[in-house]
Amino acid sequence: xxxxxxxxxxxxxxxxxxxxMNCTSSSIFNTWLWYKQDPGEGPVLLIALxxxxxLTSNGRLTAQFGITRKDSFLNxxxxxxxxxxxxxxxxxxxxxxxxxxxxxGTRLQVTL
Amino acid sequence: xxxxxxxxxxxxxxxxxxxxxxxxQNLNHDAMYWYRQDPGQGLRLIxxxxxxxxxxxxxxxxxxxxxxxxxxxxxxxxxxxxxxxxAFYLCASSPGTSGARSAQFFGPGTRxxxx
Numbered sequence: 756x757x758x759x760x761x762x763x764x765x766x767x768x769x770x771x772x773x774x775x776m777n778c779t780s781s782s783i784f785n786t787w788l789w790y791k792q793d794p795g796e797g798p799v800l801l802i803a804l805x806x807x808x809x810l811t812s813n814g815r816l817t818a819q820f821g822i823t824r825k826d827s828f829l830n831x832x833x834x835x836x837x838x839x840x841x842x843x844x845x846x847x848x849x850x851x852x853x854x855x856x857x858x859x860g861t862r863l864q865v866t867l
Numbered sequence: 868x869x870x871x872x873x874x875x876x877x878x879x880x881x882x883x884x885x886x887x888x889x890x891x892q893n894l895n896h897d898a899m900y901w902y903r904q905d906p907g908q909g910l911r912l913i914x915x916x917x918x919x920x921x922x923x924x925x926x927x928x929x930x931x932x933x934x935x936x937x938x939x940x941x942x943x944x945x946x947x948x949x950x951x952x953x954a955f956y957l958c959a960s961s962p963g964t965s966g967a968r969s970a971q972f973f974g975p976g977t978r979x980x981x982x
Binding site for chain 2: 798805854
């Protein structure tokens with residue numbers, strides 16, 4: 756199955772720094788979702804985007820649905836140690852009702 | 868307290884044995900899904916069900932079987948035909964299958980180890 760290109764694969768940042776990650780696809784997507792997964796747990800939905808150009812915030816997290824509908828971005832402001840984890844993007848390509856395509860994940864580590 | 872439950876959290880089985888993983892949701896969601904996650908990997912879709920009494924194969928269905936006899940339940944059986952069953956299994960559900968109803972919510976996962 757298809758997977759999204761998610762970057763960076765991993766990042767080490769200091770507490771208080773801002774973080775940016777993105778997902779790109781060769782296909783047009785109707786929906787973009789961002790999840791966070793802690794070790795040994797299921798992914799938790801952070802932000803859902805349904806319209807091109809949409810910008811949505813959830814606390815210190817902000818995500819955008821790219822204008823081309825082929826990409827999405829997630830920003831985390833003023834990172835804290837509990838932001839550590841793996842962040843996955845997921846999207847629903849046009850014409851593929853019910854199935855999501857997942858990114859390969861960005862592993863975030865925050866140092867004090 | 869609505870959510871998705873998976874049991875057990877950890878499961879050990881001998882090679883050659885079938886094993887069934889439980890997934891229950893009380894969110895009144897129509898669609899349910901099973902994914903497999905290997906270390907350092909993304910999620911791969913095994914089976915999904917858009918409605919009761921109906922299900923479709925995902926990308927890696929070989930060696931697995933499912934049933935959807937009730938809206939709230941979607942058990943996954945890992946059969947002896949699955950060549951490499953040791954993995955972290957995640958169940959998810961969504962209100963529907965398109966647009967705003969397509970957002971999937973995940974259970975806590977079951978880690979299966981085949982000895």
